[in-house]
Amino acid sequence: MSSTERLQRYLSDESGSCGDTEVAQRLAELEELDAAAGGPDLEADVSVLSALANETRYKIVRILHIADEELCVCEFSPLLDVSDSAISHALSQLTDAGLLTRRKDGKWRKYRTTARANALLIALDGSRK
């Protein structure tokens, strides 16, 4: 059975009667939603969310957010139960995703959250039940 047939039955159930015209119209509405939802930002948004969707990386961003200052790679090391290499991988992923900025300071590297990262954490905090 095609998804259009099922949609037709659904619209019949909802609005009483429903011919092909109404189905076509609803389909057009839905495809408009789909087009609006699937713009060029979709992929970028998903990669930002993927970057945050990991305990190690999320914790790094949280720590930086709370600290409200830049921190050195070496300061994460005592706090996270993973190798320095894993921390470096995590920091790079977060930076690539636009959630952190990296700054060289001699032989040390310092990281800080971006506005995007802060906005997401604030949204999470503000919508907690």
Next chain:
Amino acid sequence: MSSTERLQRYLSDESGSCGDTEVAQRLAELEELDAAAGGPDLEADVSVLSALANETRYKIVRILHIADEELCVCEFSPLLDVSDSAISHALSQLTDAGLLTRRKDGKWRKYRTTARANALLIALDGSRK
């Protein structure tokens, strides 16, 4: 080499001199940040982010957000290039994560975004450069 030794060298580089006391104090500060970051919400936050961090699921939430009304499972079917089973999986994950609510209406199931989902999408939209 321990991470504490590296931290000591870092603090020396930064603040000039640095004895064990200063290292211990900075460590305590960092661990306080860590404790604040790693509260009970961490796990839940990560699972919310994981739920959104997938193109199919993200698109579902976006569509519902733009639609600003509840939609039937059968209305997603023509818009997403995956099986009905995959759509159902996605909807369940999103519901479990607290991003959607599910309502039975006869033999149809209708979904709607939660305040948490809307907050996250708005944060993404508002922080786009």
Next chain:
DNA sequence: TAGATGAATGAGTAAGTACTAAAATAGGCC
């Protein structure tokens, strides 16, 4: 410049994820 240290990168691997297909569940209708 050689040696040491901080951090990033590459390769490999164990665990997790996203899908499909098939079976199960649930509602409505005869």
Next chain:
DNA sequence: GGCCTATTTTAGTACTTACTCATTCATCTA
């Protein structure tokens, strides 16, 4: 009850990810 349809669940599989270890790159210092 028996049948049809909408959706969910289960099982299986290809793919992706998150880590560790080893290596490389970069920067300071003696």
